Amino acid sequence: MTQAFDIVVVGAGMVGAALATGLGQAGFSVALVDRAPPPVFDPQASPDIRVSALSAGSERYLGSLGAWNSILGMRATPYRRLTVWDDTRHPLQNIVPRKLTEVEFDATQLGAPHLGHIVENSVTQQALWQAAEAEPQVSLIHGLGVSSLTQSGNEVTVRLDDGRELTAALVVGADGARSRVRELAGIGTSRNQYSQQAMVISVRYQGPVEDITWQGFHPSGPRAFLPLHSAGPDHPGESWASLVWYDSPDELSRLKALGEDALMAEIQSAFPACLPPLSHIDARASFPIARQHARHYFAGRVVLAGDSAHTINPLAGQGVNLGFQDAQALQAMLREARRAGDDLASSHWLDQYEHQRRPANRRMMLTMDLFYHLFSNQVPPVHLLRNLGLGAARALPFARNRVARYAMGIDEELPAMVKQITARIPGLNQL
Numbered sequence: 001m002t003q004a005f006d007i008v009v010v011g012a013g014m015v016g017a018a019l020a021t022g023l024g025q026a027g028f029s030v031a032l033v034d035r036a037p038p039p040v041f042d043p044q045a046s047p048d049i050r051v052s053a054l055s056a057g058s059e060r061y062l063g064s065l066g067a068w069n070s071i072l073g074m075r076a077t078p079y080r081r082l083t084v085w086d087d088t089r090h091p092l093q094n095i096v097p098r099k100l101t102e103v104e105f106d107a108t109q110l111g112a113p114h115l116g117h118i119v120e121n122s123v124t125q126q127a128l129w130q131a132a133e134a135e136p137q138v139s140l141i142h143g144l145g146v147s148s149l150t151q152s153g154n155e156v157t158v159r160l161d162d163g164r165e166l167t168a169a170l171v172v173g174a175d176g177a178r179s180r181v182r183e184l185a186g187i188g189t190s191r192n193q194y195s196q197q198a199m200v201i202s203v204r205y206q207g208p209v210e211d212i213t214w215q216g217f218h219p220s221g222p223r224a225f226l227p228l229h230s231a232g233p234d235h236p237g238e239s240w241a242s243l244v245w246y247d248s249p250d251e252l253s254r255l256k257a258l259g260e261d262a263l264m265a266e267i268q269s270a271f272p273a274c275l276p277p278l279s280h281i282d283a284r285a286s287f288p289i290a291r292q293h294a295r296h297y298f299a300g301r302v303v304l305a306g307d308s309a310h311t312i313n314p315l316a317g318q319g320v321n322l323g324f325q326d327a328q329a330l331q332a333m334l335r336e337a338r339r340a341g342d343d344l345a346s347s348h349w350l351d352q353y354e355h356q357r358r359p360a361n362r363r364m365m366l367t368m369d370l371f372y373h374l375f376s377n378q379v380p381p382v383h384l385l386r387n388l389g390l391g392a393a394r395a396l397p398f399a400r401n402r403v404a405r406y407a408m409g410i411d412e413e414l415p416a417m418v419k420q421i422t423a424r425i426p427g428l429n430q431l
Helices: 014-024 057-064 068-074 121-133 181-184 247-257 260-270 319-339 347-375 380-395 397-408 418-423
Strands: 002-004 008-009 028-033 051-055 077-079 083-087 102-104 115-119 138-142 146-154 155-160 165-168 168-173 189-206 212-218 219-229 238-247 280-293 301-305
Touching: 008 014, 008 155, 008 165, 014 028, 014 057, 014 138, 014 319, 028 165, 051 121, 051 155, 051 212, 057 068, 057 115, 057 121, 057 319, 068 121, 077 219, 102 212, 115 121, 115 219, 115 238, 115 418, 121 138, 146 165, 146 181, 155 168, 181 301, 189 247, 189 260, 238 260, 238 280, 247 280, 280 347, 319 347, 380 397
Parallel strands: 002 165, 008 028, 008 168, 028 138, 083 212, 168 301
Antiparallel strands: 051 115, 077 115, 083 102, 146 155, 155 165, 189 238, 189 280, 212 219, 219 238
């Protein structure tokens, strides 16, 4: 059996589901394909261990798709303050006290009600699937993967695991860092595996829901606190949070193998005193981290978006926000292609999409790499340099807040000074 569509989107994660919904709302007939079953939200269940910090720009985009109110109706936690500091123990701390290099971003100083929301990935995906299902132009096909992809003439044919074939003018690969679509299209990647891994720990703590997320930098990697929602009537006076602990693979393997009491003791010893008192560890998981960038964002009638095109160090939680920006840019280009009467796979429009998104994604990759390398060592001059940098950020709130507004998606343009600095850094064009 063969079905014809304007566009086939492979991968119904957060970015793929958002893109398919937006394209459907724009009048394109879209097939949204994913191996996984539909996501399910249980309000009584413990939080998903996978969470994302959604920026104000992502909130606006999700609102335009009709998904944001659904997310708020499930679970989402606004944070109004973000604090970062260098927590390296070193004699130089006597010269530069930590308090002088602690930088806090406050929504009130940015003229915003909040900096963003911490949302479980399954909640965001559930809301986007509901939005996609409500869109008549979108056909959801779940439980099936892509076995082959053939480009010929003015169409591309996608064969699914059950033998079904889908034809379209364009296929979008939004199927993650190990993208099958990218592989079938013959698009290579550059990849850098970091020596650290990240462990995520779902915990309950005593006290109300916090409105601050913070990150302390250690030579072994950052340790972060992300507030989630209230633990509910079954655990009065308690709230949920997600802790992130970066360290070597061996150290994280040791930590994961500990019992709850032993891991609790390790957390309380390793995390700063501002961590609320913990009452329960619910789940833990670790994963490798890598920077990866597709050598091209499109090939013929296949185009990439989200993690299929790029993955970055998750230090600032910007990965999904970059993916949503890809989706918005690609939607805009495809609408323009149709308005001009052009082929949806026209290299003119796909080139513009790549020209718009690749530099923005590269800048964020470079920024995260600079943070990673700057904070992941104990060399005294570097230690002093990063403390002076944090001190400068504290002393120059205007410049700091301009960058923060861009990262949040409040301002659409990165400050010109930052653009000039990143444009002059060797190797940026190779990322």
